[in-house]
Amino acid sequence: MARPLKALLSQEIIGQAAIQLVDSGRELQVVPLAKQLGVSVSSLYHHVDGREGIIRAMRQVMVSEYKSPERSAADWRETLRREVEQTWIMYVSHPRVLQLLITVVINEPDALSFYEVLAEALERAGLPDEEILTTIEAIEAFSIGAALDALSPEVLIDPAHSDGKLATLLPHHSSGEVRNREVFERGLELIIDGIAARVAAAAARSN
Amino acid sequence: MARPLKALLSQEIIGQAAIQLVDSGRELQVVPLAKQLGVSVSSLYHHVDGREGIIRAMRQVMVSEYKSPERSAADWRETLRREVEQTWIMYVSHPRVLQLLITVVINEPDALSFYEVLAEALERAGLPDEEILTTIEAIEAFSIGAALDALSPEVLIDPAHSDGKLATLLPHHSSGEVRNREVFERGLELIIDGIAARVAAAAARSN
DNA sequence: ACCTGAACACCGTTCAAGT
DNA sequence: ACCTGAACACCGTTCAAGT
Numbered sequence: 202m203a204r205p206l207k208a209l210l211s212q213e214i215i216g217q218a219a220i221q222l223v224d225s226g227r228e229l230q231v232v233p234l235a236k237q238l239g240v241s242v243s244s245l246y247h248h249v250d251g252r253e254g255i256i257r258a259m260r261q262v263m264v265s266e267y268k269s270p271e272r273s274a275a276d277w278r279e280t281l282r283r284e285v286e287q288t289w290i291m292y293v294s295h296p297r298v299l300q301l302l303i304t305v306v307i308n309e310p311d312a313l314s315f316y317e318v319l320a321e322a323l324e325r326a327g328l329p330d331e332e333i334l335t336t337i338e339a340i341e342a343f344s345i346g347a348a349l350d351a352l353s354p355e356v357l358i359d360p361a362h363s364d365g366k367l368a369t370l371l372p373h374h375s376s377g378e379v380r381n382r383e384v385f386e387r388g389l390e391l392i393i394d395g396i397a398a399r400v401a402a403a404a405a406r407s408n
Numbered sequence: 409m410a411r412p413l414k415a416l417l418s419q420e421i422i423g424q425a426a427i428q429l430v431d432s433g434r435e436l437q438v439v440p441l442a443k444q445l446g447v448s449v450s451s452l453y454h455h456v457d458g459r460e461g462i463i464r465a466m467r468q469v470m471v472s473e474y475k476s477p478e479r480s481a482a483d484w485r486e487t488l489r490r491e492v493e494q495t496w497i498m499y500v501s502h503p504r505v506l507q508l509l510i511t512v513v514i515n516e517p518d519a520l521s522f523y524e525v526l527a528e529a530l531e532r533a534g535l536p537d538e539e540i541l542t543t544i545e546a547i548e549a550f551s552i553g554a555a556l557d558a559l560s561p562e563v564l565i566d567p568a569h570s571d572g573k574l575a576t577l578l579p580h581h582s583s584g585e586v587r588n589r590e591v592f593e594r595g596l597e598l599i600i601d602g603i604a605a606r607v608a609a610a611a612a613r614s615n
Numbered sequence: 616a617c618c619t620g621a622a623c624a625c626c627g628t629t630c631a632a633g634t
Numbered sequence: 635a636c637c638t639g640a641a642c643a644c645c646g647t648t649c650a651a652g653t
Contacts, residue, residue: 204633204634204635204636204637205634205636205637208635208636208637209636209637210636210637230625230626230627231626231627231628232625232626232627240637240638241637241638241639242626242627242628242638242639243628243629243630243637243638243639243640244636244637244638246627246628246629247635247636247637248636251627251628252627252628300510300511303507303556303559304507306559306560306561307561308561308563308564308565308566309565309566309569310564310565313565313569313570313574316565316570316574317570317571317572317573317574320572320573320574320577321572321573324573330576330577331580332594333573333577334577334578334581335581335582335587335590335591335594336594336598338557338564338587338591338594339550339554339591339592339594339595339598340595341553341557342550342553342554342556342557342591342592342595343546343549343550343553343554343595344553345553345556346548346549346550346551346552346553346554346556347546347549347550347553349510349549349552349553350545350548350549352510352513353513354513354514354515356515357515357517357545358515358516358517358520358523359515359516362516362520363520363523363524364524365524365527365528366524366527366528366531366540367520367523367524367527369537370527370537370540370541371541373538374541374542375542380542380545383542384542384545384546384549385546385549387539387542387543387545387546388546388547388549388550388599390602390606391543391546391598391599391602391603391606392595392598392599392602393602394601394602394605394606395597395598395599395600395601395602395605396598397605398601398602398604398605399597399598399601411616411617411618411652411653412617412618412653415616415617415618416617416618417617417618437644437645437646438645438646438647439644439645439646447618447619448618448619448620449619449620449645449646449647450618450619450620450621450647450648450649451617451618451619453646453647453648454616454617454618455617458646458647459646459647
């Protein structure tokens with residue numbers, strides 16, 4: 202076979218297969234990727250710009266998976282919670298992919314609409330304009346950190362090696378996916394409560 | 409030269425050189441690393457277990473750089489702020505190294521004392537025992553995310569491609585190192601305020 | 616125990632040839 | 635325009651030899 206009537210590959214097809222490969226715990230390598238797609242390795246180079254191009258294709262596919270939640274007239278807390286959870290789920294469903302994504306420099310954030318919706322929610326919350334973008338970026342940083350946290354081993358700290366307060370806390374601590382989920386939810390709650398406190402402080406100052 | 413009287417290499421020497429290499433923006437490759445150290449490539453294998461062993465050595469060196477702040481009788485907010493800032497500085501001084509570190513699974517956290525000090529501070533703050541570890545992990549996740557944020561390009565979003573609220577905010581937004589530093593400080597403030605709010609809520613419930 | 620050079624397996628990329 | 639196989643450069647790892 203040389204040139205088929207219908208192209209066998211596309212950036213989307215390659216990105217999808219690469220995500221599958223990486224999610225299954227294997228390295229991102231072109232030979233296994235081509236094998237999985239049933240093409241020769243060199244075929245990939247007609248659609249993506251090398252290994253980095255494959256990673257960009259993965260990012261594209263991942264972003265297209267992002268489901269923007271219903272835009273009901275919910276209060277800003279609810280809007281923030283839903284929107285941030287949705288991005289986090291996108292990341293945490295593929296933590297190993299995320300690891301590769303932060304390897305290539307991206308000029309546009311994964312979802313511009315995510316930034317816009319959050320900006321509007323924070324404005325509604327009453328946060329001063331000059332604090333909005335930095336706050337969004339802090340939230341994004343936390344989401345990424347909390348998604349990478351999913352790569353942690355089952356048991357983070359050997360209780361035997363610790364003492365003091367830690368030693369009393371560790372035995373009752375959750376582990377695995379439950380622990381990771383709790384970390385995300387706790388962090389998001391703290392940030393939301395922190396924003397509320399900051400809004401209240403700003404309002405008090407302007408009175 | 410075969411075996412020298414004094415060993416030319418050690419895990420620490422290798423880790424230090426590897427950090428330098430990666431900090432300078434180059435890939436972590438054994439040939440350049442060996443060249444920089446003035447030894448042959450195969451010499452490295454007498455001290456570290458392959459490339460992954462090099463990364464573990466880098467982690468060791470990085471952790472030894474961590475300076476635990478003065479343990480004055482400061483209030484919990486101040487203790488938290490100082491301690492978290494110190495880990496963040498450790499990470500953000502070598503964001504590319506951090507990128508490699510999250511590649512290898514680690515069973516013990518970078519600094520056990522960091523966990524212990526934070527646990528004690530949160531207890532002093534009045535946070536219920538069952539919330540302490542998850543809160544620490546959320547803080548750690550944010551620190552890592554905020555350090556990786558340092559790898560972002562100068563300009564995150566092209567203002568021309570955005571509209572709505574975003575378009576009015578972007579032109580006044582900071583960039584580069586200043587932006588990154590602001591993201592960390594804002595996020596940490598929000599989390600600390602969030603903890604304070606949560607402590608207050610828990611106290612109200614128990615009354 | 617620790618350093619070396621050579622050999623080896625592997626992996627990403629290029630390119631001329633084919634439709 | 636798109637797929638292929640072969641050639642190529644590169645990179646991590648191993649190992650026998652040397653002190």
